[in-house]
Amino acid sequence: MIKFFQLFLSFFKVGAFSFGGGYAMLPLLEEEVIKTHSWMSGAEFIDIFAISEMTPGPIAVNAATFVGYKVAGFLGAMVATLAVILPSFIVISLIYTFISKFKNSPYVDWIFKGIRPVVLGLIAAAGVTVAKTSFMDIKSIIIGAGIFYLVSFKKLNPILGIVGAGILGILLY
Amino acid sequence: MLWKMFLTFFKIGAFTFGGGFAMIPIIQQEVVDKHNWIKDEEFMDTISIAQSSPGPIAVNSSIYVGYKIKGFIGALVCTLGTILPSFITILIIAIFFNQFKDNIIFEKVFMGIRPAVVALIFSAVYRLVYKSHLGYGTLSMALAIMLIIVFLKISPIYMVILGAGGSVIYHKLVKNNDNIEE
Numbered sequence: 141m142i143k144f145f146q147l148f149l150s151f152f153k154v155g156a157f158s159f160g161g162g163y164a165m166l167p168l169l170e171e172e173v174i175k176t177h178s179w180m181s182g183a184e185f186i187d188i189f190a191i192s193e194m195t196p197g198p199i200a201v202n203a204a205t206f207v208g209y210k211v212a213g214f215l216g217a218m219v220a221t222l223a224v225i226l227p228s229f230i231v232i233s234l235i236y237t238f239i240s241k242f243k244n245s246p247y248v249d250w251i252f253k254g255i256r257p258v259v260l261g262l263i264a265a266a267g268v269t270v271a272k273t274s275f276m277d278i279k280s281i282i283i284g285a286g287i288f289y290l291v292s293f294k295k296l297n298p299i300l301g302i303v304g305a306g307i308l309g310i311l312l313y
Numbered sequence: 314m315l316w317k318m319f320l321t322f323f324k325i326g327a328f329t330f331g332g333g334f335a336m337i338p339i340i341q342q343e344v345v346d347k348h349n350w351i352k353d354e355e356f357m358d359t360i361s362i363a364q365s366s367p368g369p370i371a372v373n374s375s376i377y378v379g380y381k382i383k384g385f386i387g388a389l390v391c392t393l394g395t396i397l398p399s400f401i402t403i404l405i406i407a408i409f410f411n412q413f414k415d416n417i418i419f420e421k422v423f424m425g426i427r428p429a430v431v432a433l434i435f436s437a438v439y440r441l442v443y444k445s446h447l448g449y450g451t452l453s454m455a456l457a458i459m460l461i462i463v464f465l466k467i468s469p470i471y472m473v474i475l476g477a478g479g480s481v482i483y484h485k486l487v488k489n490n491d492n493i494e495e
Contacts (some may be wrong), residue, residue, distance in 0.1 A: 155368050191406055196329050197399020198369030205403040214404070221400055225392060228368030232376040233388070235362055247481060254480020255361040257451045258472045260441055261458025262364055263337060267434035268463050274427035284428035291338065292436040298338045299328045301429055309425020310418060 143212050146177060148223040151204045156227035169203055179211050200224050279312050315390050318382060321348065322375055322394030329371055329399075330423075335430045336371045338437040340378070350382045353444045365473040371395055 150172040157168055173179050180188070188206050192199040201221060208220030242248050275281050283305055290296035321343050329336035337360060344350050351359065359381070363373035372395060379391030442452065458472055 157367060187410075191403070195399060195402045195406065196327050197396065197402070198329070198371045200369045201372065201396050201399050202403050205400050206407050209404060209407040217400070217404055217407070221396065225368065225372050225396060228366065228372045229376055229388070229392065231366045231368070232362070232373055232380070233385070235366065236377060236380040236388075246484070250481045250484045251477040252358045252361065254476040254478070254483075255365075255473055256357055256447070256476075257454035258458050258476035259357055259361040259364060260438060260447075260451075260455035262462060262472070263360070263434060263441075264438050264455065264459040265462035267431055267438065268459065270427075270434065271431045274431050280424070280428040283425055284432045287429045287432035288436050288439075291433060292439045298342055298433050298436075299324065301433060302328055302330060302426055305425040305429030306422040307425070309421045309423065313421045313424045 144216065144219050147208055147211055147216055147220045150177065151208070151220045151223035152226060154200060154204070155224040169200070173203075173207055179207055283308055283312075314383065315386065317348075318379065318387060319390050319394040322379075322391045323397060325375070326371070326395040327398035329395075330426055330430055335433055336374075338433040338440070340374060341437055341440060344378055351378060353441070355381065357441060361473065 154169050154172060170185060174182060174185055188203055191206065192202040195202060201224060204220040204224040205217045208217035210216075212219070239248055271284075275284060287296075287301045287305055291298055291301050325336055325339050325343060328339055341356060345353055345356050359374050359377045360370075362377055363370045366373050372392060375391040375395040376388045379388035381387075383390075441447075447455075458476075461467055462472065
């Protein structure tokens with residue numbers, strides 16, 4: 141029972157204090173999972189990171205499911221996964237309620253107007269960061285450029301783009 | 314309706330590789346283009362809220378979009394849809410971990426997917442720029458913010474606060490005087 145409680149608390153913390161998504165939560169996760177509770181070794185931690193890169197879904201959720209399963213089986217996986225998304229659920233619910241209440245306030249409108257260029261910049265910055273580790277040879281650049289063209293200008297479904305790129309990976313590498 | 318929402322977000326969850334940002338173009342395609350559940354501007358607001366709240370961006374945006382479409386129950390359904398594919402996948406991997414570890418085919422597939430993720434992220438940017446009719450001012454601000462984040466590694470949350478605060482001050486002080494609305 142204490143195991144479940146610890147899992148819940150650790151992943152609730154990870155969920156609550158990781159701003160900016162994905163990679164921003166890694167240091168916190170490392171501290172909880174390796175240093176505080178010794179649920180994993182450093183090498184296993186890198187493995188779970190690699191797995192998260194290769195499997196669908198947010199890395200925080202993936203890590204929670206994986207660690208939870210390792211520590212306490214299926215139930216552990218469920219507890220850790222729920223714990224990691226609970227803070228999001230609470231915070232977004234509050235924000236949504238707040239925004240709906242003040243929908244007609246010019247302030248809400250101004251705030252969003254001010255945030256829009258920031259969001260655009262953030263997404264582009266994420267693209268640059270991912271590009272640094274993804275473009276390692278001419279083949280990967282061609283795949284990237286091709287998919288960009290098809291999705292942006294030829295209305296290719298992004299999901300098909302991902303599937304196609306996976307097949308190209310098998311053929312080209 | 315709820316079932317359709319669940320399926321849509323299950324699909325989004327299943328194809329979100331490489332972290333939250335990769336799902337932005339997929340959400341855009343499914344939620345804005347295909348189902349018209351929210352508009353392009355609302356989508357951008359969703360991303361900014363997801364960005365500035367704690368937790369995974371994919372989960373945050375599902376919750377918010379869920380609320381927008383169908384309130385609390387919608388938020389629950391969309392969240393469940395988003396996390397279920399990764400929950401199932403990771404559970405399977407955790408059970409058969411050692412067989413997956415050094416799989417060559419797996420590795421090759423992801424060599425192909427990684428650059429595609431970059432392409433998808435930039436096509437999302439392209440679409441937002443193109444569809445939202447942003448002015449040059451907004452665009453150059455976005456570019457500056459991108460450079461700041463990439464090179465100075467400042468936490469996104471500060472940029473969001475700065476953008477929101479700056480805009481409120483600007484509208485309050487400058488726009489109120491001459492009463493011209495955008």
